[in-house]
Amino acid sequence: MIHKQHIIKRFISYVTIDTESDPESDTTPSTEKQWNLANKLVEELKSIGMSDVTIDENAYVMATLPSNIDKEVPVIGFVSHFDTSPDFTGAHVKPQIIENYNGEDIVLNEKENTILSPSYFEDLLQYKGQTLITTDGTTLLGADDKAGICEIVSAMEYLLQHPEIKHGKIRICFTPDEEIGRGAHKFDVAKFGADWAYTMDGSQIGELEYENFNAAKAVVSIQGKIVHPGYAKGKMINSLYIATDFINSLPRLETPEHTEGREGFFHLTDINGEVDKTVLEYIIRDHDKEKFEARKEIFQKLAKELNDQLEKELIEVKITDQYSNMREKIEPVMHIVDIAEEAIKQAGITPIIKPIRGGTDGSQLSYMGLPCPNIFAGGHNFHGRYEYVPVESMQKAIEVIVNIAKLQAEKF
Secondary structure (H helix, E strand, O other), X not given: OOOHHHHHHHHHHHHOOOXXXXXOXXXXXXXXXXXXXXXXXXXXXXXXXXXXXXXXXXXOEEEEEOOOOOOOOOOEXXXXXXXXXXXXXXXXXXXXXXXXXXXXOEEEEOOOOEEEOOOOOHHHHHHOOOOEEEOOOOOOOOHHHHHHHHHHHHHHHHHHHOOOOOOOOEEEEEEOOHHHOOOOOOOOHHHHOOOEEEEEEEOOOOEEEOOEOEEEEEEEEXXXXXXXXXXXXXOOEOHHHHHHHHHHHOOOOOOHHHOOOOOOEEEEEEEEEOOOEEEEEEEEEEOOHHHHHHHHHHHHHHHHHHHHHHXXXXXXXXXXXXXXXXXXXXXXXXXXXXXXXXXXXXXXXXOEEOOEOOOOHXXXXXXXXXXXXXXXXXXXXXXXXXXEEEHHHHHHHHHHHHHHHHHHHHHO
């Protein structure tokens, strides 16, 4: 398989390019700097020998690994995104290489006393003796999802260098703006031309996912009335107090910090308020469609109940669906999950099949006609200063991609 140092060099060349996306922008990509990595990837794909390398006006990069077998088999694809989350800065990333990790605390930044500790991040202990790539404690790393890109490019390079490995036609695509929910919005499924695909965008080694949350955004607008506080009796309506009532009326344990597995939640993401008006922003999540719809209904019923108590229409709720659980689209073609599971086992890894507690480009792509389960890319603690990725996990992800390519040729 591809040498560890080659993978490290490639990965670092990606993460040191700032590609943070911007949810406030209405362009695609949402930030001009995403073009820097997109254009680099075009040149790199050409240099390793990929065919049909294209980049469109929205920075979607596509390429082909031609079939090297005589028979017709389904076209498979691999997809990753090159933007990084706006939750934490991705500018001036300075990766640190921890070789032969000893299982102890890792000082990311001595000056700021930022420590990556297995006493808090227990997953670290399963990588004892391996090579870790971490941040310097001041930025995120960008393994989400530049690890996935590195793995796809490296796997394609390996297959090109080893023509004795038989495979059908493989398509790859790298997308902008996944972190702000738009990664699939301008994805040309017809141009991509795959029968199905896999996003290389999961976390720890072994993960294989074909379920994700149903998702909605709720905006709760509360109208108050401001008058001079010295003369406010019977006149002032403090929207902040009403907002507090709304917040406290929702189930207190149905929040992200109290839920796991397939349990859904309400998550208050933003409050912008003063006496005269307060706006609450929530995200609503659940794997089960009926429970998801019930959660949305709770918001409407709560607004009505509080309005009735106030005897005024002061609370307005607007709910916008964001994405749906891709399980509905994957179950009719479960053989694509079976292939991925077998490929993971062939790499000597125990598959971890579990629902995604979030969203993925694969969900939107599945509803666009491209069934698209999600496979591990190897990173941990995404979107923050404690992000890291074991290089050995990236090596295994590359092996899984190669195994899927071989299985594609063998099974059809």
